Amino acid sequence: MSGVVSGQKKRDPALFGAVFLLGLLSLAALLAPLLAPHDPMRQMLLMRLKPPGFSPGGGAPFLFGSDELGRDILSRTVFSLRLSLLVALSSSGLSAILGVFVGLVAGWRGGGIDRLAMRLADVVLSVPTLILAIFAIAVIGPGVATLIGVLAFARWPRHARLARAETLRLREKSYVQAARLAGAGTGRILFRHILPNAAGPLIVLVAAEVGLMVLFEAGLTFLGLGIAPPQPALGAMLGSGRLYLDSAWWMTVFPGLAIFCLVLALTILSDRLRDRLDPARAAG
């Protein structure tokens, strides 16, 4: 485990790059209304499929080119990043809150509640996230709130299982028993004594989930689900870019690069977080 002992002082260019990249992308997403040179939904039909502004023969007003309806790719990309981060962060946060709560209570109470919660978790886990999301969106209809809710619902069992396992591990510890004997209530024990000591692995899981949520959101919007059409989404941009692949590479390359960089940065960050917080399960 040389990484754990000497890792603190060693320079880590990958981590630096990831933080930098994520900072840049988040900033672009946050400042989207200020950064975007055009309205992301405004169609300029006379300016369709213009190549990027920096290439020879490029349409000057569009730095990253324009799409099949004459909309600015750069503006759509930064607004899509906003949506991706919003959906990824809120769905992983929501599923963590729900899952950790269920896991803590199930692990602490045991018995029927525990069995019921874990069977329910098994059922949800046995439908792959993407399939569950497609089914749910087909039933409920598209929308940002639906997307967040559906992804959170599909992923809470992972947090619940981990929180439950941690609760089972910690419940017999002497400090938990001491708190119990001192008359602390269930809520106090769970949230003041067990949760803080289980925080490491839980944080690692949430961090890994954020990157996956970006991929799920992009995958769903690529399939044309989850977001109603005029609103920009990275997956949807790739979906329409695919149809103009042989003539308008910029429609695919720029949103594709945005997804790749975002997920890459999130993956590196969550790997490094795992090395720090959960050394037993770190990959060296």
Added chain:
Amino acid sequence: MARFLIRRLLHAALTLAGIAVLVFFGLRVTGDPTLLMAPEGATLDQIDLLRRQLGFDRPYLWQFVDHLWGLARLDFGTSVVQRLPAGSIVLARLPYTLSLAGAAFGLALCGGLVLGILAASRRSRVSGLMARAVILAGQSLPTFLSGTLLILLFAIVLNWLPSSGADAPGALILPALVLGAYSMAVLARLVQAGLSEELGKDYIRACRSRGLGRGRILLHALRNAAPALLAMAALEGGNLFAGTVIVETVFAWPGLGHLLLQSVQARDFPVTQAVVLMVAGVYVAANLLADLAHAALDPRLRARLS
């Protein structure tokens, strides 16, 4: 072992029943299932007629019993669009998805093992670093992006391979490559983690101090890490099966995933439901196999179970 087998089988059956309940109530809690299946622009009378035809005007309890009884007989209802049993429509597409998923899984297993071993055992060498870079990139490259880029390269620029469909020779290569590459990165990451943990254990240090060669040590570690890895590989196989939805859409591969999306777009709900249940069934079966394989291969787990 027999008790474990029976318990796991019961567990799997219970999970499948749970999914059936989830689908049934998910459909009714969130709205009117008849409206979901009615074509757009249907009049109120037509909707009422459809409701009676589908049996949705009866009490929930009867509908539910009917729903379960139908599933037990593998009857998933009738396709609204094609007027054929949804089950047979799904079954017709299954071979395509199985061949795609099978080819991709084989690729993911072989590649994932090699990459994971390199990344874990050659930590500071060029080969290890490159393996880690490939793993990281593979995890961050969604299939719809890598698929699009490969189509651009091999189908449009080089014109070597077909970009869509399943009829032309070599049509399987690109979709299997794309689907396999993502799972390969995920599996390699698991192998890397499992092997690293194993290589840090005391018995490895003992092997090393007795002067065993690199290869022999690696074999020891692999054998001990293998059962857990195999179980995770089976799970990833289930994920890969679900991942076909996107890959099949990119390459117009006529499998289950493509069917799922078509049925969603055509509001053909019985088919959607049949695909979801079918995929969940495969996933539950993969889970079951993973657990059984794990128990069969790992005496430590077996000892703990009995």
